[in-house]
Structure formats: C-alpha cells, structure tokens
Amino acid sequence: MSELTAPRPPRQPRKGMTSTGARKAASKSGRSRAREFALQALYQHIVSGNDATAIDHFTRDLAGFHKADAAHYDALLHGCISTAQDLDALIEPKLDRKLTDISPIEHAVMWIGVYEFLHCMDVPWRVVLNECIELAKEFGGTDGHKYVNGVLNGLAPQLRALEVAADKKRGPESDLDSEPAPAQD
Structure with missing residues (x-):
C-alpha cells in the first residue's frame, strides 16, 4: 500500500468523551444537561x-430531559x-460583526453564559465559561467555541x-488568556 492509502489506526477517544469529542452522557451533571436543553x-x-x-x-418531552436540572433549565430558558x-x-460591544x-x-450559548454570569452566582465564572465553550464545541460551528470564549472571557x-x-491574584494558572480546565458544577 502506498503512503497515501495506508489505513490509519482508529483514533482513541479521551476518557469521558465520545469519538466525536463530545462529553459522554454519563459524565454530565444535571446542570450541564439543563444547559443543553436550554440551548436547544x-x-x-x-x-x-x-x-x-x-x-x-x-x-x-425530549428524550433525556428527566436527567436535567429542571429548575436551572427553567431559569435559563425563561x-x-x-x-x-x-x-x-x-x-x-464585544462582537467584531453584527x-x-x-x-x-x-448567540444562544452567549445568552446562557451572560445570564449565568449575572444571575447564577453559585456557579463559578470559570465553570460558566467552560460549560459554554463545551456547548459551542458540541453544537456549534467548527471554531464557534473560540468566538464564544473570546466574547465571554471579555465580559x-x-x-x-x-x-x-x-483569580488573577492567585497566579498564572488563573490567567484569563488560558482556557479553563474542565469543571462540573
């Protein structure tokens, strides 16, 4: 076989992730699920x-809704x-386009992030940011998560x-320029 047609070994998924890079359902918290349903x-x-x-x-009525935090879903949607x-x-003001x-x-992911920044003070800002980045990765366009990250990091x-x-006082691991570590709330 030539170099171009040689089969590649299958890509191994990261722990807790599906083959597409999405988080496995079993590892999602009720609030993460609530954000997904609210996004939809x-x-x-x-x-x-x-x-x-x-x-x-x-x-x-969608499959799996019973596993979501219904109160958080209600707060986000309404x-x-x-x-x-x-x-x-x-x-x-944080956008570079209309x-x-x-x-x-x-747009919906940014709404969720800004809403949680303003009204869900029990959720750390880094968790809000990370959850929104994950939503954009899973449901958005190819580089949509980078755009969401930039806007929410700016806000x-x-x-x-x-x-x-x-967080800034704690040191470089809290630097706003780095992507936050995965966190569950």
Missing part, C-alpha cells in the same frame, strides 16, 4: 420566534428570553469583577 430551546426561539411556553412544552435585549446589549451575523447556536471581568480579580 433558545435556538428554537432565536430561529423561529416561537413562544417560550410552547418551546418549553416541546423541550420537556430568563434568557425575558432579558434578551439586556443580554444582547452586553454581548454586542449580532445578526452570529450563528443562532453561538467576565465586567460581570464578575471580584471573582475574576481574585
């Missing part, structure tokens, strides 16, 4: 403009939709100033 629901809202209640009923203009007002040019998936010092400042 918010995507529907952004694309179709459907009512939050109708989207909510549809989403709750909170993001009811404060969408405020969330967009925070996101837009908000309408952003993928609906990345974190503004929205979680004390927490980010405390």
Whole structure:
C-alpha cells in the first residue's frame, strides 16, 4: 500500500468523551444537561420566534430531559428570553460583526453564559465559561467555541469583577488568556 492509502489506526477517544469529542452522557451533571436543553430551546426561539411556553412544552418531552436540572433549565430558558435585549446589549460591544451575523447556536450559548454570569452566582465564572465553550464545541460551528470564549472571557471581568480579580491574584494558572480546565458544577 502506498503512503497515501495506508489505513490509519482508529483514533482513541479521551476518557469521558465520545469519538466525536463530545462529553459522554454519563459524565454530565444535571446542570450541564439543563444547559443543553436550554440551548436547544433558545435556538428554537432565536430561529423561529416561537413562544417560550410552547418551546418549553416541546423541550420537556425530549428524550433525556428527566436527567436535567429542571429548575436551572427553567431559569435559563425563561430568563434568557425575558432579558434578551439586556443580554444582547452586553454581548454586542464585544462582537467584531453584527449580532445578526452570529450563528443562532453561538448567540444562544452567549445568552446562557451572560445570564449565568449575572444571575447564577453559585456557579463559578470559570465553570460558566467552560460549560459554554463545551456547548459551542458540541453544537456549534467548527471554531464557534473560540468566538464564544473570546466574547465571554471579555465580559467576565465586567460581570464578575471580584471573582475574576481574585483569580488573577492567585497566579498564572488563573490567567484569563488560558482556557479553563474542565469543571462540573
């Protein structure tokens, strides 16, 4: 066989990951699952403009919803939709293009991140950032997670100033330029 046609050995998945790089379902927390379902629901809202209640009923019937943290899902879905203009007002100054040019998936992921920065103080900012990056990797475009990371990393010092400042004081492992280590909340 020539060098170009020689079969490659199969790629071994990382521990806790599927062959596509997504986290295995068993390793996801209820809140991680809630974010996934909220992302799907918010995507529907952004694309179709459907009512939050109708989207909510549809989403709750999806397979696996019973494993999600329903209270966190409710907060994300209804909170993001009811404060969408405020969330967009925070996101837009960090963009290098019009908000309408952003993928609906990345838009919804940014809504989730900004909403959690503002309203879920029990979730550390690095966990919010990491979870949103993972959502964008799993559901978004090829490099969408990098864009989400840049926008949310730019908003974190503004929205979680004390927490980010405390991390900076701890040293280089808390540097905002590095991608956060995977964390579960």
